[in-house]
Amino acid sequence: MCCSSFVVPIGLAAGGNPPKPGAAPPPKPGAAPPPKPSGPPPKPGAPPPAAPPKTRENYFQDVGPAQNIAATGDGGKGFCDNFWNDKDGKTGFDVLVLKHRNGKEIFKEMAEFLKQRAIIEDTYAKSMQKLSRSQDKYLDAGNIREAYLAVKGELATTGDLHSAFAASLTTKFEKRVMEFKDSQKGNRKAYEKSITERRKILVATVPNVEKLHDLYSTLVVECYKLKKGKVRGQQQDQTKRDFNKIVDALANKEPARDKAGDLFKKSLEEYNTVQLDWINEMLLACKEFEDAERDRINFLKSLMSEYAAEGRKVSAGRLAAFDAMEAGYARVDPMQDIFAWTADACTGTDRPRPFPYMTPAVIEDGYERQLAESAAKGKK
Numbered sequence: 001m002c003c004s005s006f007v008v009p010i011g012l013a014a015g016g017n018p019p020k021p022g023a024a025p026p027p028k029p030g031a032a033p034p035p036k037p038s039g040p041p042p043k044p045g046a047p048p049p050a051a052p053p054k055t056r057e058n059y060f061q062d063v064g065p066a067q068n069i070a071a072t073g074d075g076g077k078g079f080c081d082n083f084w085n086d087k088d089g090k091t092g093f094d095v096l097v098l099k100h101r102n103g104k105e106i107f108k109e110m111a112e113f114l115k116q117r118a119i120i121e122d123t124y125a126k127s128m129q130k131l132s133r134s135q136d137k138y139l140d141a142g143n144i145r146e147a148y149l150a151v152k153g154e155l156a157t158t159g160d161l162h163s164a165f166a167a168s169l170t171t172k173f174e175k176r177v178m179e180f181k182d183s184q185k186g187n188r189k190a191y192e193k194s195i196t197e198r199r200k201i202l203v204a205t206v207p208n209v210e211k212l213h214d215l216y217s218t219l220v221v222e223c224y225k226l227k228k229g230k231v232r233g234q235q236q237d238q239t240k241r242d243f244n245k246i247v248d249a250l251a252n253k254e255p256a257r258d259k260a261g262d263l264f265k266k267s268l269e270e271y272n273t274v275q276l277d278w279i280n281e282m283l284l285a286c287k288e289f290e291d292a293e294r295d296r297i298n299f300l301k302s303l304m305s306e307y308a309a310e311g312r313k314v315s316a317g318r319l320a321a322f323d324a325m326e327a328g329y330a331r332v333d334p335m336q337d338i339f340a341w342t343a344d345a346c347t348g349t350d351r352p353r354p355f356p357y358m359t360p361a362v363i364e365d366g367y368e369r370q371l372a373e374s375a376a377k378g379k380k
Contacts, residue, residue, distance in 0.1 A: 079290040129160070173307065205270055
């Protein structure tokens with residue numbers, strides 16, 4: 001009967017406790033002490049020396065898992081330090097994979113959004129352009145005519161601006177979004193396969209570790225009890241026969257205990273080797289997924305900035321068109337337009353006068369003048 005249960009948690013060093021952040025792994029029995037750092041000690045407040053670029057070959061060289069985790073430099077807030085346990089039936093790596101997949105889905109949604117926005121912009125632009133080309137049968141003349149043409153010109157400009165915006169949404173934005181989405185695939189599939197395989201191997205070693213731990217612990221306790229019985233036998237009145245039985249039992253148990261201890265130690269070494277391989281692969285995956293997530297967010301930020309800039313171009317163009325329209329109607333003077341049109345369409349300036357009443361004397365006088373004029377014409 002074992003004195004205590006032994007469960008090796010996935011992701012923890014054998015022994016049940018996670019290493020403290022920044023702590024070096026304990027030295028192996030019989031190993032030489034670590035070398036002392038060479039050169040003068042760093043000055044207080046001086047920045048740490050620059051680390052070489054991390055590659056798969058040197059990322060984990062000469063450091064244990066505790067140092068690997070602590071070396072991320074993000075204060076323990078990034079991917080590398082926060083996805084080592086299971087949660088809600090998912091492994092930490094499964095949570096990262098789901099985040100990566102969902103992060104890619106937003107590109108599909110954004111591409112569809114840009115596509116629909118482009119359709120709306122293009123429809124709006126065509127409507128504006130069509131309206132700006134409409135015929136006006138009763139268009140005025142003068143400055144009011146020019147002002148009205150400026151109003152229609154603003155409409156045409158608006159249509160052109162929105163047409164260009166619709167084209168940029170399709171060519172400049174929608175295409176780039178899908179290209180970036182495809183570039184985000186990376187090595188996710190490869191990591192999913194490698195980490196799943198390593199985790200299975202790690203889990204498969206646990207039963208043997210627990211079995212050997214139970215056997216070793218049981219034998220250690222039994223030997224300890226026999227040792228205590230031996231001491232009591234020396235101190236108390238005990239028959240030589242009973243004392244020799246304890247000595248013989250201890251002599252038989254101790255080799256079995258030592259053999260079980262060696263097997264348990266070997267199983268731990270195997271477990272720790274497999275665990276470190278899994279940890280290193282997890283760290284590489286976390287690093288790559290975090291880099292991909294940072295690139296994704298930066299891309300979206302940049303895309304939104306460019307989207308806003310394109311929208312501002314439309315707004316600026318419309319403002320310029322409105323300025324031209326405002327300048328057109330600011331020149332309108334009603335009287336000038338009235339005078340100009342009157343001069344162009346004038347039908348005559350003789351205004352009708354009232355017809356006066358004629359007395360008989362006036363009529364008679366007029367009659368005499370007519371007779372005289374007729375006589376004069378006859379003589380000629």
